[in-house]
Amino acid sequence: MEEILEIRDGCKTPLQLLKSKAFSRYLSIYKKQFIKELKSRENSEQKEEVVHKIEFIEDIDRLAFIEIFESNESLSSSELAKHKEVIRFLEGLFHHYRKKSYTRLIKLHDNILNSKESAESIKDRISDKANKLTDLILETRRILLTKVGFSVGVRRSQGLECQPNVTCGEISGKNIDLPSVYKKLSEVPLTTHADMRTGIHYTTHANKRAFPFFALDHNPFKGSSFNPEEYVAIPFEVGQWNIIAYIHKSRGCIELEPGLLNLFPFSKVRKLVKNKPDGVFIFGCPHSTMDDLGYHYDKKNKLLVGLIPNIDDCKYFGYGKKPILTLHNVLCILNNQMPLHCGCTRYVVRFDSKTGEPYIFDSFVKADDMGRATFLNNGFSNNNANIPYFYGTETGAFACLDGFSEYTKMQMEGREIGYNKHAGTNARQIVPVTDYSEVSTGSELDILLYLNNYDLIKPGESCMNIDMSVDEALEHFRKGARVAAGSTQTHRGKIEISYWANPFPLLKDKDWKDLPEHSDLSERFKTIEKNFFDIIKKRVKSGLMKIGVAHSMLMAGCYSKNTDSKLSKYGFNDREQVEHEGPERAARDMINLIKQTAVQKKELTKTDLKEIDITVAMVGDSRTGKSEMAEKMEEVLSMKGAKSSSGKTIN
Template sequence: MKKKNHAMENGSYHFYSDKFILRVSNRVCISSEELLTSEPFLKFYYSYLESLKRKQSPLLNIFSTKDYSEDEVKLLQETLYYLNSLQADKVAKLVDGSEIFFRDTLLFNEFIEQFYNYWRRMHRLVICDSVFDRMDQRPYRTFNDLVESLMHLVRSTYRNIQENITGKHPKIYRQVSAGAEIGAIALPMKLNYPNSSFSVLDDIFVIRQVLIYPPMIFNTPNNKRKGQFARIDRNPLDGIKLDPKEWLCYPARVGPLLIAIYFPLSFFELGFSLSNLFELADENDLQRKPDAVYIYGAPEETSLSVDGNETVFFDDEKNNIMVGSVPFKNEYAYFGYLKKMILTLHNIIRMKDGYLPFHGAMVQITMRNKKPFSVLIMGDSGAGKSESIEALRLIASDEIEDLMVVADDMGSIAVNEQGRLVGYGTEMGAFVRLDDLQSGYALGQIDRTIIMNPDQVNARVVMPVTRYEYIMAGTPIDCVLYANNYEAVDKDHPIIDRFANAKDALNVFRRGAVMSKGTTTTKGLVENYFANIFGPPQYHDLHEGLAQKYFQKMFDQNIYVGQMRTQLGIPGSEQTGPKQSATALLQMINEKAGDA
């Protein structure tokens, strides 16, 4: 038996329950022989055997007894080593005692198959630590050499062993992702923070490129978010201790802002899902001071709270930077806690800069022979914003020349140099419910998605839907609608009706009513200030002044302001409601959009 090699040990590896993380600095195994004798493989091999032993699996009958001995474990390891390159009959002669494993080749083959599946059920991450070598300057080569090669190596090793056990080639080859699900290039980089209060973050590696193999499926400990994020009067970084080897930083472009998001490796599947939602900051972005910092998964012992609320943020007005924090607990292991805190920080900063944040979807639609027409639909989660837009895309597919997503969930309204109201987005992706989606929308994009908790209520996908350049274009607004999902359509309640003045409009938008769909812990008819608990309630007076100013401008500029009854919260209308609202919206666009 060859001695253990260290080809995968130029870095480190970690097992976290159902997760495996490999950190490398220059190479991974380049041969099956190296792989089968590497320390991570051996640890995983023993873990697999222990899992079979706990279940008293019949697969253990490849040994002389289910209570296998250490000698038998080592014998099997040596047998697998030679099975990679030799057929079973030759291995049985070469490795003394190995004939016991070939008594039932069908059982032995199934043992290998389940070993492979045990590996693939793990969530797997490879981090390429670029310390002395700027791997980020040649990301394709780095990913190919370190991540792609590992995938091919694992898959070929599995196939070699199976073929040598059975003496047959498979008739069908399934090219599943057998290496890492996620690869990342990370650099040691000190971001431009204002003072030593942020020094605890200096040694945490910063992600520069990400490689993912979608579709990916994750089950998280929690699948709903509750409550609001509370403002505190102390910096969450005070007294915090973070092991740099256990953390990564995802520097995100959130609209025009730079927000540095820190997450522990044990939450890596949530942290890297950000890559389908927020644009990764570039080299120029990282030269300036971040607008905000978010510590997602902060150590419990130093986490702060206010009135029992542990999801908190600090407004460092002196240094003009926001700091958010959520503790490391399973109840917060849900992507909504990542996304919504980031957007809360964005909204507060934008309000302080004089912009009006909105919780809604904005698209620019170009119908055939018509000028582009931009629609902003505001409303709470589950109100039918995205569903109505997607229904419009489907029913008018032959009439729409172009549909550009400006904002999928959150954005802000500004006044451009010409005095026109324009909209900006925050995310180039979407965190979308599967429950109410049109099938064409979900299935047409499934190969790009990250799927979360697919077997539960409020199953979600994270998927790219637009480009960063589009959300930052400053798109003129032609129509603003409130998504009303709780009122049925009848002769007194049309699908779309227009408000006569800013006061009437503000009464509806300010009330922020929605029939909750169970996407958070609330149910029934719920009211939230401007359907946006992510910043406006915490800075109510600031937001109220901005809302009155911007809504009056909407009417001054003759922008169509009204409400659209999506009926998404009415039982039995979950599919037909958005289709009806989309049909009415299409008619309005055709009437309002000028000829090209």
């Protein structure tokens, strides 16, 4: 497998860097790859050049660079020419390190377990370690270039980013309490803090998900063949649960690490130590087959185990995100909580001091793609005081760039971890969209909507349909209909039916029958659903909550049954126009609904509140309009900055 570079040396000077094991390891990695590429051209017309180039590369070792570093200015012309050849090779190595390598800078810090140092202070030290290494690499390169006379002219340091992909602090994996059958997992050090290079885009072998992540009738973990040295371990707090991801260090797998770090919050170290995680997820197991792709609940040890094999078709970020969220959802159902495949936002509504008119002051993302609803005291009962509270899972968003404006893409730049930027379609990037405190704190659920992305709404009519019974709304959630974008295994322009918008794992098939693999979960879910909607009925009847369908119209332009004449009748001149104007119309109607709900909520409190929170959850699968409507709402409200003369927001 193509190697990654892990740096554990503590170098302070350029000479120490050149003498370090890490430099020797990376020199070896680069030489192997360079020679491999050259050998693929051995039978070409440039055979002689290739043979001599390989001989030159094979002769280079770290002593060649140390010799140049320690040389004086009185070199013969032949010595200088030889040194220049070596430094030209070094330049190739340097830019390969910057652009094509995968580097982890590691600091072991078990001592934090017994210290009172704040998390921010620990993170500062991790970031400082990354910055010092970057400065040292640039300084070493500058000195070597100067030694051979390559530093004449303008110095170009800025923009030469050479930070490690991930700089992390680790503790021993033996600090967690895993059952004995999983003892090999305890030998993988746990990443507890990290600093990563953002604004970088990785290429993975696959660009779509094609295989379902279903329950298995066997435990996929293979303890006897598991090699701890081949994995990194990252504990994530996913909703209420701690799930440790074990990622194989091979290229094609390890690239998921920064994306997941940008998506999920770390588990709290002190909650992990001497405790058992709720789930483990193994990505890229080289000893597994497609028969092991899925999850298994180890009832004896009360541990949920998920696995993705080391197969090229599974090397895609979606096979990291979706399985982890699936484990979250299974844990939800096992603990009588309601998983919701949705976007959820908490809106802060204030009232004008003179007119009393409501206005949206700010908004906070609680979930980009997945969350859960639970109730006060974490239980279902017949008590009328039960209030549904919403909690999120991700602090980041796995955004598909196809549907975003150039301005929105610009806002993401510099904070993103991207994948398959040049793939043509389904290019994705993970960007931070909210804070841990927002995801981990429950908010009273005021509005619950199903997102319909294909039906057209006439101009003048509201895209928010809340004038329906709770039972009628429930059928929309159960049906989970949407027109697909074709980013997974679906057919673009056709209606896809997915029970509850597929909150993974899929509980029912297309004929509405329980999937055999998930029949036990499906039965549990039915009970949870009934209790959930029994309480919602009471709250809707009392005016405490709203439920219905939101029409984003995002995919109405490509829906096969929406003819050109029908589109024209509903105010659209062409099909591409629908994708942009539909969500904007829906966004404006959503704003009105939020303000109306705030007024009614204030009236029910019978107090003169100056500010009220309205939390809205919109259930829907990908490309139903969750992100697109949120983007349009920000544009309409202009809440994220002032407008420039060009009309663009200045942050």
